[in-house]
Amino acid sequence: MTDLDLGRRNFLRCCTALAMLGSIGAYSATGELSEQDKDALLRMARLLYPHQKLSDEVYETAFQISSTNIKDPSTIEAFERGAEMLDVAAQGNWFASDRDAQIDALKSIEKSEFFVTVQEAVRTQLYQDPVVWELIGYPGPSAPLGYIDRGFDDIDWLPED
Amino acid sequence: MTRAFDLKDDSVVVVIGSGAGGGTVANELAQRRIDVVCLEAGRRLSMADIVNDPPLMNERMGWHDERRGVGVNLCKTVGGTTMRWSAVSPRFHDYEFRARTTYGAIDGTSLIDWPITLEELEPYYDLAEAKMGVSGTHGLPPSAENSNFKVLKAGGQRIGYKDITSAHIAINSAPYDGRSRCRQIGFCNEGCAIGAKWSTLYTEIPKAEQTEHFELRTEATAVRINHDRTGKVTSVLYRTSEGQFHEQRARAVCVAGNVVETTRLLLMSESSRFPDGLANTSGQVGLHYTRHMANGSTGLMPGPVNMYKGARQAGFIRDEHLHDPKRGFAGGYLLELSGGPPDWVSQSAGWGEGAGRWMENYTNLAQIFLCGEDPPQETNRIYLHPTEKDEYGLQVPVLEYAHHPNTKAMLRHAAQQARALFSSLGATDVRDNSDQLGGGCHNMGVARMCADPQDGVTNRWGQTHDIENLFVSDGSLFSTSAAPNPTLTIVALAIRQAEHIAGRMVRREM
Numbered sequence: 001m002t003d004l005d006l007g008r009r010n011f012l013r014c015c016t017a018l019a020m021l022g023s024i025g026a027y028s029a030t031g032e033l034s035e036q037d038k039d040a041l042l043r044m045a046r047l048l049y050p051h052q053k054l055s056d057e058v059y060e061t062a063f064q065i066s067s068t069n070i071k072d073p074s075t076i077e078a079f080e081r082g083a084e085m086l087d088v089a090a091q092g093n094w095f096a097s098d099r100d101a102q103i104d105a106l107k108s109i110e111k112s113e114f115f116v117t118v119q120e121a122v123r124t125q126l127y128q129d130p131v132v133w134e135l136i137g138y139p140g141p142s143a144p145l146g147y148i149d150r151g152f153d154d155i156d157w158l159p160e161d
Numbered sequence: 162m163t164r165a166f167d168l169k170d171d172s173v174v175v176v177i178g179s180g181a182g183g184g185t186v187a188n189e190l191a192q193r194r195i196d197v198v199c200l201e202a203g204r205r206l207s208m209a210d211i212v213n214d215p216p217l218m219n220e221r222m223g224w225h226d227e228r229r230g231v232g233v234n235l236c237k238t239v240g241g242t243t244m245r246w247s248a249v250s251p252r253f254h255d256y257e258f259r260a261r262t263t264y265g266a267i268d269g270t271s272l273i274d275w276p277i278t279l280e281e282l283e284p285y286y287d288l289a290e291a292k293m294g295v296s297g298t299h300g301l302p303p304s305a306e307n308s309n310f311k312v313l314k315a316g317g318q319r320i321g322y323k324d325i326t327s328a329h330i331a332i333n334s335a336p337y338d339g340r341s342r343c344r345q346i347g348f349c350n351e352g353c354a355i356g357a358k359w360s361t362l363y364t365e366i367p368k369a370e371q372t373e374h375f376e377l378r379t380e381a382t383a384v385r386i387n388h389d390r391t392g393k394v395t396s397v398l399y400r401t402s403e404g405q406f407h408e409q410r411a412r413a414v415c416v417a418g419n420v421v422e423t424t425r426l427l428l429m430s431e432s433s434r435f436p437d438g439l440a441n442t443s444g445q446v447g448l449h450y451t452r453h454m455a456n457g458s459t460g461l462m463p464g465p466v467n468m469y470k471g472a473r474q475a476g477f478i479r480d481e482h483l484h485d486p487k488r489g490f491a492g493g494y495l496l497e498l499s500g501g502p503p504d505w506v507s508q509s510a511g512w513g514e515g516a517g518r519w520m521e522n523y524t525n526l527a528q529i530f531l532c533g534e535d536p537p538q539e540t541n542r543i544y545l546h547p548t549e550k551d552e553y554g555l556q557v558p559v560l561e562y563a564h565h566p567n568t569k570a571m572l573r574h575a576a577q578q579a580r581a582l583f584s585s586l587g588a589t590d591v592r593d594n595s596d597q598l599g600g601g602c603h604n605m606g607v608a609r610m611c612a613d614p615q616d617g618v619t620n621r622w623g624q625t626h627d628i629e630n631l632f633v634s635d636g637s638l639f640s641t642s643a644a645p646n647p648t649l650t651i652v653a654l655a656i657r658q659a660e661h662i663a664g665r666m667v668r669r670e671m
Binding site: 047048049050051103106110119123124126127128132133135136137138139140141142143144145146147148150151152153154155156157158159 | 212213214215216305306307308311312315319343344345346347348354355463464465466467469470471502503504506507508510512513514516517520521522523524586
């Protein structure tokens with residue numbers, strides 16, 4: 001199946017995440033996501049799955065909020081509404097609140113479609129990213145060698161009994 | 162030496178689907194010199210297409226057509242969901258074939274007994290295990306114990322379990338049937354890149370092609386089964402990838418679309434004689450849809466496990482696979498090994514500070530998959546959406562499913578046991594996957610076998626009660642779900658069904 005090359009695959013992945021978000025919004029009036037909203041969403045992604053050693057760029061990629069990726073008006077609208085929802089939950093400027101207040105606000109909306117959609121998109125994208133794999137010690141593909149001669153059964157800390 | 166049959170050739174058996182049920186029944190018929198045309202909606206992958214990349218493999222082999230309601234996790238490719246399965250192959254126990262008798266009446270369920278017994282199916286379980294190269298059977302050693310399995314075993318022993326095995330896995334534990342042994346690659350669910358896991362793509366299908374009694378047509382989606390005035394099925398209408406429609410004449414038809422598509426095809430084939438759907442005079446097509454009690458439990462262990470190294474589900478504990486009402490529910494479950502890449506495991510992580518820390522300890526995680534019986538309910542069902550059509554103009558299937566209280570009670574018990582198992586080895590943080598309503602990997606019921614035609618759709622051979630030359634050959638047949646993963650039983654039933662069909666044809670009864 002040679003037509004499914006890497007480029008198309010990444011394109012499809014990107015579209016899936018964006019489409020999930022786009023499906024929960026109407027059309028944006030402005031056509032562009034504000035820098036404040038981007039900052040808020042990036043902070044949200046970091047609070048969902050905090051890894052100190054990861055750069056903002058990794059979260060931006062996972063969230064698909066870099067300016068080159070967001071073109072779809074309905075997705076932008078969904079992001080804008082989500083950022084509004086965060087402010088409402090924080091009873092003020094969510095981004096300017098302290099960390100605990102930000103987390104409390106997220107907890108209060110964790111059943112919302114916006115939260116669930118963003119969490120699912122960030123989670124799958126983040127943990128499919130080889131940069132994250134390196135951080136957590138996952139080496140990725142193993143075919144054709146596999147681990148049969150490379151420690152598939154080398155656990156050494158189990159109790160003897 | 163693959164054959165090409167004429168569309169007007171009405172001596173062929175048309176098999177719809179090429180997975181565990183369809184691929185097996187097709188090959189078994191072809192081996193008995195019965196001509197078969199197998200229609201598969203998906204494409205045929207080559208071994209070079211099978212790579213260690215879960216999202217890419219999902220694109221290549223997943224079934225992505227529109228569906229409503231609860232999610233399912235099935236494949237549209239030659240080999241069907243045998244490309245994705247983990248190859249866990251326990252047999253059913255005797256009591257599970259007598260579910261209604263054993264459990265008694267349970268409010269809200271539509272339990273029945275199977276119209277066959279374990280004793281009747283045992284010879285076919287033997288044949289299925291030999292066909293599939295199930296480890297620990299037919300001279301094959303048990304599967305190799307990987308580190309993740311050793312955690313399951315050690316923890317299981319600590320909490321008193323005795324029946325712990327790495328056998329009964331349909332992945333070659335030694336070279337077998339012309340295929341290599343498992344190399345502990347760890348990407349079982351992306352299609353096995355070396356063909357060590359049993360899949361019909363590289364076993365049943367090529368074997369059938371060698372008989373000269375078999376033709377596989379790929380990217381051929383069955384959309385309607387036609388019948389004549391006497392009520393026998395006569396042909397199958399299918400759509401090609403170019404959007405053309407062809408009608409293949411048939412002597413008999415076997416439907417194996419992995420439950421969802423089986424239901425859809427029968428219901429779409431309504432006629433003046435069968436106004437509620439083909440073979441549906443009982444009104445039972447699509448009902449009693451079961452999915453299993455299924456959940457994951459993941460423990461943060463005190464040392465490295467590296468669960469990604471090795472076959473994902475090569476072993477299980479059977480001590481809870483029994484009916485013991487003292488536990489507070491009917492039926493039993495298995496504690497099975499489970500593992501996978503980070504995005505898979507992250508489903509159990511939750512979110513927040515703890516989730517990040519937990520994922521950074523990925524190498525120390527061990528995982529269990531809990532799989533148990535899910536009693537049938539009339540309200541759990543698959544049907545056609547009254548108005549919504551997919552991109553091909555076909556009615557979209559709707560899946561309605563909710564857990565019965567019995568399944569919820571079993572979920573709680575199983576989660577507690579898994580937690581105790583990990584904790585006995587010093588696990589500090591055990592997280593359950595939020596229940597995905599059975600996950601949608603195991604689909605059963607909807608055309609269940611039954612002694613009384615009012616209770617279901619098919620008889621003890623998987624022949625529809627209404628139509629003597631129409632058969633169902635997939636998990637739709639299951640009278641009840643039982644606890645074990647369904648594939649081994651699907652294959653055993655398909656072998657038995659092929660023998661039955663061939664016998665009737667030889668005796669000129671069909």
